[in-house]
Amino acid sequence: xxxxxxxxxxxxxxxxxxxxxxxxxxxxxxxxxxxxxxxxxxxxxxxxxxxxxxxxxxxxxxxxxxxxxxxxxxxxxxxxxxxxxxxxxxxxxxxxxxxxxxxxxxxxxxxxxxxxxxxxxxxxxxxxxxxxxxxxxxxxxxxxxxxxxxxxxxxxxxxxxxxxxxxxxxxxxxxxxxxxxxxxxxxxxxxx
Amino acid sequence: xxxxxxxxxxxxxxxxxxxxxxxxxxxxxxxxxxxxxxxxxxxxxxxxxxxxxxxxxxxxxxxxxxxxxxxxxxxxxxxxxxxxxxxxxxxxxxxxxxxxxxxxxxxxxxxxxxxxxxxxxxxxxxxxxxxxxxxxxxxxxxxxxxxxxxxxxxxxxxxxxxxxxxxxxxxxxxxxxxxxxxx
Numbered sequence: 082x083x084x085x086x087x088x089x090x091x092x093x094x095x096x097x098x099x100x101x102x103x104x105x106x107x108x109x110x111x112x113x114x115x116x117x118x119x120x121x122x123x124x125x126x127x128x129x130x131x132x133x134x135x136x137x138x139x140x141x142x143x144x145x146x147x148x149x150x151x152x153x154x155x156x157x158x159x160x161x162x163x164x165x166x167x168x169x170x171x172x173x174x175x176x177x178x179x180x181x182x183x184x185x186x187x188x189x190x191x192x193x194x195x196x197x198x199x200x201x202x203x204x205x206x207x208x209x210x211x212x213x214x215x216x217x218x219x220x221x222x223x224x225x226x227x228x229x230x231x232x233x234x235x236x237x238x239x240x241x242x243x244x245x246x247x248x249x250x251x252x253x254x255x256x257x258x259x260x261x262x263x264x265x266x267x268x269x270x271x272x273x
Numbered sequence: 274x275x276x277x278x279x280x281x282x283x284x285x286x287x288x289x290x291x292x293x294x295x296x297x298x299x300x301x302x303x304x305x306x307x308x309x310x311x312x313x314x315x316x317x318x319x320x321x322x323x324x325x326x327x328x329x330x331x332x333x334x335x336x337x338x339x340x341x342x343x344x345x346x347x348x349x350x351x352x353x354x355x356x357x358x359x360x361x362x363x364x365x366x367x368x369x370x371x372x373x374x375x376x377x378x379x380x381x382x383x384x385x386x387x388x389x390x391x392x393x394x395x396x397x398x399x400x401x402x403x404x405x406x407x408x409x410x411x412x413x414x415x416x417x418x419x420x421x422x423x424x425x426x427x428x429x430x431x432x433x434x435x436x437x438x439x440x441x442x443x444x445x446x447x448x449x450x451x452x453x454x455x456x
Contacts, residue, residue, distance in 0.1 A: 087276075087280045090280065090284070091280050091283050091284040091287065092284075092287070094281075094284040094288065095283075095284045095285075095286075095287030095288040095290075095291055096288075096291060097288075098284070098285070098288035098291075098292070099287070099288040099289065099290070099291025099292040099295065100291060100292075100295060102288070102292040103291075103292050103295040103296055103299075106296070107296075107299070127376075128376045128379065129376060129377070130375060130376075130377050130420070132375055132376075134296050134297055135296060137299070137300050137373065137374075137375065138296045138297075138299035138300060140306075140307075140374050141299050141300040141303035141306045141373060141374060142299055142303055142305075142306075143334055143335075144303075144305045144306050144307050144309075144310050144333050144334060145307065145333050145334045145335045145336075145374075146307045146333060146368070146370055146374055146376070146425070146427060147374070147376050148368075148376070148379075149366070149368035149369075149376035149378070149379025150376070150379060151366070151368075151378065151379030151380050151381065151384065152366040152368050152379040152380075152381060152429070153366075155335075183364060183383070184363070184364050184431055184433065186337055186339045186340075186431075188337060188338060188339075190334075190335060193334055194331075194333075194334025194335035195328065195331060195334060196326055196327060196328045196331065196338060197328055198328035198329070199328075204328075204338045205337075205338060205339065207339045207431070207432075207433050207434065208433075209363075209433035209434055210433060210434040210435075244335065244337075246337055248364055248366070248381070248431070249364065249381050249383060
């Protein structure tokens with residue numbers, strides 16, 4: 082009796098813990114070899130045959146195709162530099178430097194990777210179309226209502242994700258320090 | 274007490290096995306991976322333009338909306354594959370994926386260094402059968418080995434601003450991928 086109870090209990094706990102851990106790691110995007118600069122995190126190995134089993138599983142589950150290493154590298158941000166979640170009801174500014182790359186793009190998605198509907202049909206910027214000041218610096222304002230300058234509409238959704246993609250860039254698996262790759266700073270400017 | 278601890282230890286060990294096996298099995302079990310999403314849209318060994326992602330619909334999540342994209346869903350069973358992709362004005366890249374979405378090779382227009390990117394894709398067995406002199410004389414011939422018989426080739430052309438999207442799409446429309454039967 083005790084043996085039966087013990088083994089049932091063990092099997093139940095094992096299934097719950099094991100599946101829970103799988104679900105947690107795949108939804109949170111746990112993968113090895115991450116490169117974090119400020120609020121931005123990239124997984125350069127996910128674009129090569131050295132991709133780890135967790136990233137493989139997450140990619141198979143979501144249905145996306147990772148950016149190949151010879152193509153570029155994609156940095157993801159879910160919070161600002163202070164750790165505040167990207168809430169579409171708040172205003173965020175992105176400014177500063179970008180690492181060396183031939184081109185870059187920044188895109189706003191919902192957590193499932195879908196573009197967010199908005200009146201001006203804008204989902205991001207490329208390095209060519211962004212408006213810069215006389216010194217070549219830029220600032221992007223992420224907000225639900227129209228702003229002057231580089232306005233990236235958030236659609237007011239509860240949580241958004243920013244993806245900064247660098248194309249034809251030396252940033253990658255070998256990048257170690259933040260000096261090599263200064264990523265733009267993100268700050269929250271208040272919530273409505 | 275000891276017996277209870279033993280049960281807990283067994284549970285944790287089993288949980289670890291369950292966790293690792295489900296993570297490893299996920300690529301095989303996934304029904305909505307990129308390849309499966311492209312099966313109804315892309316006939317085999319044909320270059321097909323992909324619809325631009327929008328808020329309403331997208332072929333795959335996390336597509337870059339600044340890029341025009343085309344895909345060739347390949348199957349090397351009948352022979353090696355010849356890929357020809359004219360480069361667009363701004364930036365063009367070609368990425369090769371296995372059936373399980375692993376990006377095993379990627380090249381951009383500057384690395385390819387020509388007006389068009391030309392590649393031969395073959396399995397390691399087909400590569401071994403290429404006559405050696407042909408391999409040497411055609412020094413500019415780029416041969417890529419595919420680790421899997423089936424997979425995806427994705428062509429991406431950047432439109433630096435929305436007005437240049439038709440030009441990027443046009444450049445990709447001229448791209449071809451075709452099987453070359455085994456001699």
